[in-house]
Amino acid sequence: MSVFNSLYADQYDELYAAKGYVQECDLIEQAVALYGGTRPSTVLDVGCGTGGHAIELANRGYAVSGVDLSQPMLDRAATKAAALPAGRRPSWLCGDARDFDTGEQHDLAIMMFAVVGYLTKNDDVLQALRNIRCQLKPGSLFLCDFWYGPSVLSTRPTDRVRVMSSGEGRVIRAASTELDIVAHTADVTFKLWTLAGDRLVGETSETHRMRYFFPQEFSLFLASAGFEMKSISAFPTLDGELDENAWNAFVVASAI
Ligand SMILES: C[S@@+](CC[C@H](N)C(=O)[O-])C[C@H]1O[C@@H](n2cnc3c(N)ncnc32)[C@H](O)[C@@H]1O
Incomplete structure (x- = not known):
């Protein structure tokens, strides 16, 4: 893989030190409370990178599986997660969003910080969303953010x-x-x-x-992969209006 190589991965946490992972995990929990009902036990973090969300969620008591294409990013994540008690650490899998297999069905999937934008062709987006759908229980939520086309x-x-x-x-x-x-x-x-x-x-x-996305096309991708789009808002909110100033959109979808 040509991106998120070792040198970039080494600097990743410094580069995004100001990113609000704790607040974003609050947003994830708010979305679940509003659209998901029961508290999930297992969380699948696709494109987990250095574990910003995965480790925070594991610390909150969820059993987290982190998947990423970049081994150097996963190595950083595992080093950071070593600070958690052994039974709480996420599991890490090096794999592609389009065809990884955790061998389990999870209660929640997240794909945070424009990870879905790395899937640039229609077929890639569909393959990844379908693969994630297969590893979710019916009724579970899928949350992601992406660059907002308009x-x-x-x-x-x-x-x-x-x-x-x-x-x-x-x-x-x-x-x-x-x-x-x-x-x-x-x-x-x-x-x-x-x-x-x-x-x-x-x-x-x-x-x-x-890749940047538009609401109608993303809704169609989700529907083709077995999801229903529940909400789309300006990131990092659940109700912020999407206008030309909203660089990122936040989507809540439910597995049909
Ligand atoms: C901007 S980083 C986001 C990392 C993490 N979610 C965060 O919020 O810090 C994008 C991540 O997506 C991963 N990625 C890109 N394409 C992928 C793919 N096809 N399958 C799995 N991971 C992928 C990269 O290796 C990188 O770690």
Whole structure:
């Protein structure tokens, strides 16, 4: 796999240190309370990355299975999860959303932080949603967020540079984006430089092809995969209006 390689995975938690994983887990629990009824026991986190949601949910008492395509991201997740009591740690599986198999049916599935956007072709989206559906009990919820097409097209991504402290040194990240408005994709090129003092100690570059979605097409994908869309709102809310300023949409769907 060409993205989320070892160097990028090493810096991932620093890059997204400000992301509100605890608040997002509150949002997940609110969605379940509103649309799911009973508290789930088992949670499937598809594209779990370094475990931001998986570990927080495990800490709240859920039995979590985390799946990701990137072994370096899973290695980071497992290292962090070692701080949890042994019986509470999530299980980790290196696999593709389109064909992984946990061998179980879960009570809730999540796919957070635009993971579904990494599935850029219609067939890939359908294959992944169908595979997730097979590993959920009927009536269970599936929650995900994605780049919201109307906002992407009206706001247009801009080039960005961030400089962050990292231990004794710094990380510089430059991101530039090219849209393909026919394919509904954005190629985001991340360049990353790791500095110790003034010395360059690491350098990497990755292009992430991300798909953005529109509400009607996503509802159709869900229906074709055996889900019913219950709600779509501005992320990270359950009732925020989706307008051109809402970069991310949050979807709650139920397994039929
Ligand atoms: C932006 S990160 C999100 C990670 C995590 N959910 C979070 O909120 O921090 C996207 C993750 O999706 C994973 N991913 C991308 N394509 C995937 C696929 N086809 N199957 C499983 N994981 C995938 C990447 O390896 C990466 O860890």
